[in-house]
Amino acid sequence: MSRPTQAIIDLEALRSNYRLADSLAPQSQSIAVVKANAYGHGAVPCAKALEPIVPAFAVASIDEAIELREGGIRKPILLLEGPFSFGEVQIASEHEFWLMIENHNHLAFIEQCEHKKLICKPLKCWLKMDSGMHRLGFMPFEIAAIYQKLKSTSIVHDEIVVATHFATADVEGDAFVKEQIDCFNEAISGLGCLTSLCNSAGVMAWPQAHGSWNRPGFMLYGASPFELPQHNDKTLQSVMTLQSKVISVRNVKKGEAVGYGKTWIAQRDSRIATVTVGYGDGYPRHAKNGTPILVNNQRCKLAGRVSMDMITVDVTDVGSVNIGDDVICWGKDLPINEVAHYSGTIGYELMTRMPLRPSRIYINA
Ligand SMILES: Cc1ncc(COP(=O)(O)O)c(C=O)c1O
Numbered sequence: 001m002s003r004p005t006q007a008i009i010d011l012e013a014l015r016s017n018y019r020l021a022d023s024l025a026p027q028s029q030s031i032a033v034v035k036a037n038a039y040g041h042g043a044v045p046c047a048k049a050l051e052p053i054v055p056a057f058a059v060a061s062i063d064e065a066i067e068l069r070e071g072g073i074r075k076p077i078l079l080l081e082g083p084f085s086f087g088e089v090q091i092a093s094e095h096e097f098w099l100m101i102e103n104h105n106h107l108a109f110i111e112q113c114e115h116k117k118l119i120c121k122p123l124k125c126w127l128k129m130d131s132g133m134h135r136l137g138f139m140p141f142e143i144a145a146i147y148q149k150l151k152s153t154s155i156v157h158d159e160i161v162v163a164t165h166f167a168t169a170d171v172e173g174d175a176f177v178k179e180q181i182d183c184f185n186e187a188i189s190g191l192g193c194l195t196s197l198c199n200s201a202g203v204m205a206w207p208q209a210h211g212s213w214n215r216p217g218f219m220l221y222g223a224s225p226f227e228l229p230q231h232n233d234k235t236l237q238s239v240m241t242l243q244s245k246v247i248s249v250r251n252v253k254k255g256e257a258v259g260y261g262k263t264w265i266a267q268r269d270s271r272i273a274t275v276t277v278g279y280g281d282g283y284p285r286h287a288k289n290g291t292p293i294l295v296n297n298q299r300c301k302l303a304g305r306v307s308m309d310m311i312t313v314d315v316t317d318v319g320s321v322n323i324g325d326d327v328i329c330w331g332k333d334l335p336i337n338e339v340a341h342y343s344g345t346i347g348y349e350l351m352t353r354m355p356l357r358p359s360r361i362y363i364n365a
Helices: 011-024 035-039 043-053 062-070 086-095 104-115 140-151 175-188 200-205 336-342 347-352
Strands: 006-010 057-059 077-079 097-101 125-128 161-163 194-196 240-252 270-275 292-295 298-302 311-314 326-330 359-363
Touching: 006 011, 011 043, 011 200, 011 359, 035 043, 035 062, 035 347, 043 057, 043 062, 043 359, 057 062, 062 077, 062 086, 077 086, 086 097, 086 104, 097 104, 104 140, 125 140, 140 175, 270 292, 292 311, 292 336, 326 336, 336 347
Parallel strands: 006 359, 057 077, 077 097, 097 125, 125 161, 161 194
Antiparallel strands: 006 240, 240 270, 240 326, 270 311, 292 298, 292 326, 298 311
C-alpha cells in the first residue's frame, strides 16, 4: 500500500460553488479564476469540470493559459497580468487568450503588432484601472483616452472590458471599497464600456459593484474570502479534502515532550497519534499546538511541531485510536481557513502552496 496522504478534489462541489457565484450576480457573467494551478487543485481537471458551465477562464500568465489549451480547454482565457513580451501578444491572438492591458508597455506591444501586421484575429482586451489599490492599472484620468485609442486600433476587438480590483472587498461595508467604486464609475462615465470589478469577496458582499463580468476565484474552491466567521457561508462546499492516516500511537506521561524542539509538553498522561502528513505535503509548518484536526471524524488538537512528513496529534479524549485510522487535515467538516488561522496565514496560501506530493484524487467528475 502506498503512503495514504491524498488530496481528494470534489469536482461537483467546484461546479456547485461556481453556480452559486454566478447566481449571486444574475446580471453578470462569471469568469472562473483558475490561476496558480486552480489554487492548488489542478488546473486542467478543474477547468475541464467547469468548462461546460463557464463562458471563460482567467489565469495569471500565458504559461498557465497554454497548459489549459494543451489540456484540451477551448474556452477563452484571460491573462490577468497581461502580456510579458510582444511575442505573447501574437500567441494570445492565435489561442484566443484575452489580454489585460494595464501599462504603457502593453500598449506598445499592441502598437508593434499592428505596425508589423502580425495579428490575424482581433485581440480581446481588458483595460485595467488603478482605482486605489496601486498595484496594477492605468490611472483613472488616463482611462477614457486609452480606451478610445484601443478601440480605434485595427487589431483590437471592439468590445473592451474596463476592469479594476478592490483592496479591501473582504471588509464588510468598508469605505475604501465605496471610494474605489465611485472612482471607477466616474472614470468610465460616458464610455458605455463593459465592466469588471469583483473578485469572490466582491461577488458575495458588494452587489452594487457587480459588473458585466465578475472574477470569482477563491470561493469556487469552497472557502470563504472573509475572515470573520459570520461570512463563512455554509452554502460554499469545500472542494479539497487533505486526508491521511495514523501510522503510530503511543502513551506519553505528564511532563514529557513531543516532537522537534519539545514545544508541546503533556499536561497530563496523554495518548499521541502520529499521522503521515507534514509540511512536505502542504500542511503548514507554522501550525500552532492546538490546531484542529479530525481523527476518525472527531476534533483533536495538533501536539508538537509539524515535521516534513509527519505530525503528532493529542487523541487522549477521543476513545480508541489505532494505526490506520482516518485523519482529515482540512475539508468539509474542517474549513481550511480555520487551519490557516492557527498557522498565521490565510486559506488562499495553504491552497496555492499545496505541493504535488499528495496525489490528487478527483471525484464526481
Ligand atoms: C485581478 C484579479 N481578479 C480576481 C481574482 C480572484 O480573487 P479571489 O480569489 O479573491 O476571488 C484575483 C486573485 O488574486 C485577481 O488578482
